[in-house]
Amino acid sequence: MKNTKFNLLTKILPPPSDNIISGSDLDKGYKHFSKGLRIILMVLVFVPLLIISLLSHNQYASLLQNEEIDQLILNLKQSQSTIEKFIAELQSVIRFVARDDRYTELLDSHELNILFNRLQNEYPEVADIEIIDSHGTQQAYAGPYALENHDYSEQLWYQEVLRQGFYISTIFSGFREIPHFVIAVSKKHPQQQEKWVLRVTVEGKALQNFVDTIGITYADDIFLVDPNYMAQTAPHKYGKPGERCVLYDLPDITSRSIKKSLAGNEMFTAELTNIQIFQKIYNEQPIFQAITKLKNTPWELVLVKEQYMYAESWRSFKIRLTTIFLSCLFISFIVIYRLSSAITNHLRESDLKREQFLIEAEQPNKLASIGRLAAGVAHEINNPLAVINQKAGLAQDFIEITDDFTHKQAMEDALDGIQSSVERCKKITHRLLGFARQAEVRTEEININEVIREVVDFLAKEASYNQIKIDFDLAPDLKKIVSDRGQLQQILINITNNAVDAIGSGGAITLRSRQIEDDTVQIQIRDNGPGMSIEVQKHIFDPFFTTKEVGKGTGLGLSIVYGLIKKLGGTIKVTSEVGKGTTFEIHLPLSQN
Amino acid sequence: MTKTKLLIIDDEVEFASTLSQRLKLRSIDATDVHSGREGLDILEEIKPGIVILDLKMPDISGIDVLTAIKSFDPTIEVIMLTGHGSAGSGIEAMEKGAFDYIMKPVDLKELLDKIKTATDKRNHTQG
Numbered sequence: 001m002k003n004t005k006f007n008l009l010t011k012i013l014p015p016p017s018d019n020i021i022s023g024s025d026l027d028k029g030y031k032h033f034s035k036g037l038r039i040i041l042m043v044l045v046f047v048p049l050l051i052i053s054l055l056s057h058n059q060y061a062s063l064l065q066n067e068e069i070d071q072l073i074l075n076l077k078q079s080q081s082t083i084e085k086f087i088a089e090l091q092s093v094i095r096f097v098a099r100d101d102r103y104t105e106l107l108d109s110h111e112l113n114i115l116f117n118r119l120q121n122e123y124p125e126v127a128d129i130e131i132i133d134s135h136g137t138q139q140a141y142a143g144p145y146a147l148e149n150h151d152y153s154e155q156l157w158y159q160e161v162l163r164q165g166f167y168i169s170t171i172f173s174g175f176r177e178i179p180h181f182v183i184a185v186s187k188k189h190p191q192q193q194e195k196w197v198l199r200v201t202v203e204g205k206a207l208q209n210f211v212d213t214i215g216i217t218y219a220d221d222i223f224l225v226d227p228n229y230m231a232q233t234a235p236h237k238y239g240k241p242g243e244r245c246v247l248y249d250l251p252d253i254t255s256r257s258i259k260k261s262l263a264g265n266e267m268f269t270a271e272l273t274n275i276q277i278f279q280k281i282y283n284e285q286p287i288f289q290a291i292t293k294l295k296n297t298p299w300e301l302v303l304v305k306e307q308y309m310y311a312e313s314w315r316s317f318k319i320r321l322t323t324i325f326l327s328c329l330f331i332s333f334i335v336i337y338r339l340s341s342a343i344t345n346h347l348r349e350s351d352l353k354r355e356q357f358l359i360e361a362e363q364p365n366k367l368a369s370i371g372r373l374a375a376g377v378a379h380e381i382n383n384p385l386a387v388i389n390q391k392a393g394l395a396q397d398f399i400e401i402t403d404d405f406t407h408k409q410a411m412e413d414a415l416d417g418i419q420s421s422v423e424r425c426k427k428i429t430h431r432l433l434g435f436a437r438q439a440e441v442r443t444e445e446i447n448i449n450e451v452i453r454e455v456v457d458f459l460a461k462e463a464s465y466n467q468i469k470i471d472f473d474l475a476p477d478l479k480k481i482v483s484d485r486g487q488l489q490q491i492l493i494n495i496t497n498n499a500v501d502a503i504g505s506g507g508a509i510t511l512r513s514r515q516i517e518d519d520t521v522q523i524q525i526r527d528n529g530p531g532m533s534i535e536v537q538k539h540i541f542d543p544f545f546t547t548k549e550v551g552k553g554t555g556l557g558l559s560i561v562y563g564l565i566k567k568l569g570g571t572i573k574v575t576s577e578v579g580k581g582t583t584f585e586i587h588l589p590l591s592q593n
Numbered sequence: 594m595t596k597t598k599l600l601i602i603d604d605e606v607e608f609a610s611t612l613s614q615r616l617k618l619r620s621i622d623a624t625d626v627h628s629g630r631e632g633l634d635i636l637e638e639i640k641p642g643i644v645i646l647d648l649k650m651p652d653i654s655g656i657d658v659l660t661a662i663k664s665f666d667p668t669i670e671v672i673m674l675t676g677h678g679s680a681g682s683g684i685e686a687m688e689k690g691a692f693d694y695i696m697k698p699v700d701l702k703e704l705l706d707k708i709k710t711a712t713d714k715r716n717h718t719q720g
Contacts, residue, residue: 379649379676382697383605389698390611397618426698 034344038336045332053325060317066261068305069288072219073275076290076303079214079222084295086210090123090183090202091166091296098185098198106131106198107140116142125206127180132158134194143201145176152199161186162195168297170226171204171242179204179242181232208233208241220287221304224294232299238282245302247289250280279307352542356563378429385425392418443482448521448588449474451485452511455492459500466505470496473512481521482591487564494557495525495584502529502582519590528581537576597642597712601625602632602658603674604650608697612645615701621708629653633661640666643711645704646691647674648682656689663690668718670711674699 097115098106106112112129119126128143136153152158161167161184169182184199211222211233223241224232229248234241258279278289286307291300396415399408456470463470492511499509512524532540536547541562565572569589576582599621603609606627613625624639626632629650644662648655655673662669673686673694683694692714693707 382676383608386698387605387607387611390608390615390701393701394611394615394618397615401618422698430696 030344030348033347034340037340037343041336041340042333045336046329049325049328049332053321057318057321061314062257062261064314065258068307069258069262069277072277072288072290072303072305075219076275076292076301079303080292080294080301082214083210083224083301084297087168087294087297091168091185093119093122094183094198094200095166095185098187103131103187103189103196109140109142112140112142119200123202123206125203125209127176127178127201127203130199130201132197132199134189134192134196139196152197157182157184158197161197161199166296170230170298171207171232176201181207204232204241219290219303219305221302223302224299225302226298227300229300235302235304238304247280247282247287247302247304250282252278252280253286254279356559374432378432381425382429385422385429388418389422392422443484445480446483446485446488447480448478448488448513448523449476451488452492452513452523455489455496456511458493459496463500463509466500466503467507468500468503468505469508471508471510473510475514478513478515478521479590481588483568483588487568488588491561491564491586492523492525494561495586498557499525499527499529499582503527504529516587521588521590523586523588524583525586526581526583531578531580531582532574532576533578537574540574541572596622597715598639599623599643599645599708600632600635600639600641601645602627602629602650603645603647604628604652605647612699612704616708619705629655629658632658633665636662636665641669642715643692643708644669644671645674646671647676648686648694649676656686659686659689659691668715670715672704672707672711 097119106115112131116126116129119129128141128145130138130143130150131140132152133139136151136155136158138148138150138152141148157167157169165186167182167184169184171179171181173179180201180203182199182201184197186195186197188194189196207224211224214222221236221238223235223238223245225245225248226232229245231239231241231243231245235245238247239245254277258277262277274292276291278291280287280289288305288307290303290305293300392415396412396419399412399415402408452472452474456472460470496509496511503509507528510524510526512526514522514524516522532547540558542559562572565586565588571587573585574582575585599616601609601613601616601623603612603625604627609625609627613623616623624635624641626635629652632644632646633653646655646658646662650658653661659671659673662671667690670692671686671690673683673691674697675683675686675694676697683691683696686694692711695704695707
């Protein structure tokens with residue numbers, strides 16, 4: 001019965017019996033079935049396992065990533081606020097010393113030097129102090145360099161500080177020839193309307209020291225860059241101070257999942273305006289680059305973090321996940337392999353049994369029709385035989401009452417010959433009719449030795465044509481068994497016939513009977529034919545298995561024998577050796593109960 | 594005591610006539626007919642003491658003819674001719690009242706013995 005709805009399924013998993021066209025397809029069918037079953041079960045196990053593994057992989061990755069980004073933002077903000085505080089402190093100190101009315105006082109170099117010294121006590125990196133008038137001309141200077149009367153009026157920073165009141169420069173070397181930056185404040189001249197400027201130069205290493213003291217436990221690098229992305233402090237890994245930071249030349253490869261998780265990150269969105277996070281590849285190493293502008297300065301704070309993929313927790317997670325995945329796969333493969341083999345074997349056995357039952361069920365019918373045919377033939381032949389018998393008898397009668405005549409003796413001999421031939425025919429038809437009785441399944445007391453002789457009578461002709469000698473080794477004191485004569489005949493004919501076929505020509509068959517136990521009779525049929533390999537022996541009782549040429553054997557004989565013997569409550573086994581011959585051994589109970 | 598008459602009923606004409614001829618040669622008053630119907634029709638006329646009856650005939654089966662004969666005259670002894678190798682059908686016939694059965698092809702000596710026994714039995718019961 002085919003169900004078109006499950007076409008795909010039946011294609012992968014065809015019922016094994018579908019593939020059985022001949023005996024040789026039997027194993028193929030079950031192998032196919034077993035393979036299909038394995039594939040389906042593997043898919044059923046593998047797909048969910050793979051989905052779960054991938055899900056947990058991605059889930060854990062995004063968890064780690066989110067945590068990483070959170071940490072990065074937190075670090076960035078902490079560092080930002082620390083640096084901003086420092087700048088603000090510096091700024092307020094300078095604002096404080098440059099009170100509006102101190103302009104005249106500070107023009108005095110003595111006063112300026114006192115201020116410079118005080119500042120240097122507090123901030124050793126302060127390099128010098130200058131007072132610049134409203135025209136951009138330096139009016140006073142305290143510091144190690146001879147920088148008197150410098151004109152700054154055309155410089156951008158000067159214009160900036162006048163406009164904004166406060167200015168911080170980027171780090172540059174200038175004519176001082178060491179990296180430094182400038183903090184300047186502009187103040188109103190107490191009498192005039194114009195502004196004067198206090199300019200403090202701070203050595204770059206002040207900023208460096210500060211960045212260094214922030215210390216970075218989480219990030220892999222921290223540094224400042226100017227608006228042209230020149231490194232203002234020394235990065236550990238990503239460039240050199242005073243040079244353009246390499247990270248800014250790398251393409252941003254921020255993945256969609258990160259953008260998505262950033263969009264959902266409260267810390268990030270709250271500070272969205274001044275924090276940026278990029279994902280980049282530096283020296284084949286994925287990194288996060290977090291950037292924020294520092295308030296009131298020209299600088300950007302940069303934090304770099306190498307990505308989690310190379311972190312320990314991620315590596316151990318991946319190892320564990322892979323181990324679990326592979327061991328699940330391995331275990332399920334073994335279980336599936338065994339399960340499908342077991343199911344297929346089970347199926348094969350029950351199919352075989354069913355086949356056996358079918359054959360056994362069919363057998364009585366077959367026997368019945370063969371029996372009817374035999375009976376019909378015997379009866380038809382019997383009638384003319386009876387006529388011949390009577391006619392010859394009549395002729396003999398007449399000769400008897402007739403006086404001597406020429407050839408009387410020869411005539412009598414001829415008639416005797418006819419009578420004895422009739423007698424032989426009679427025996428043949430009786431035997432045929434005897435076989436016909438097999439159709440009627442019934443049990444009776446049977447002398448096994450008799451049955452053996454009957455069977456051999458049938459095969460003796462063919463055996464003798466092939467120069468096969470049939471010997472008997474029958475135990476005379478054999479107990480009678482209660483069994484079905486016809487079926488016993490069939491069993492013995494099948495096996496003996498196989499032996500004749502196997503030998504071909506020139507050989508011997510021995511039929512032997514023994515009482516081996518009080519309730520068991522043993523029959524052995526031994527031939528000195530070519531024997532069978534172990535492989536063939538394994539299959540001889542399988543239906544449709546035959547070693548005979550195509551068309552010569554149905555492959556059913558021994559499977560019927562097997563079924564019949566089982567039905568009669570007996571057992572059969574075969575021992576065979578290639579080149580030496582084969583022995584079938586049948587054990588039958590005295591009675592079936 | 595009148596000589597016992599014998600009737601052979603068998604559809605195989607050659608067999609029946611030859612057997613009848615051979616019995617006559619042995620001084621047995623034998624008549625042969627070739628169907629069950631004929632056999633039953635001639636019963637009244639011949640009044641046989643022994644009937645040799647074929648089990649298998651095309652018009653009426655031997656068993657039915659046997660039953661009819663026995664109901665006509667239970668003293669008539671019937672010897673069944675069976676074509677079967679099986680004794681089964683002969684035994685079945687004996688259960689229905691046949692005196693004995695003999696298998697085809699018939700061994701004349703055996704048949705003569707059975708006829709003699711049947712005649713003896715008949716004479717004994719009648720006497």
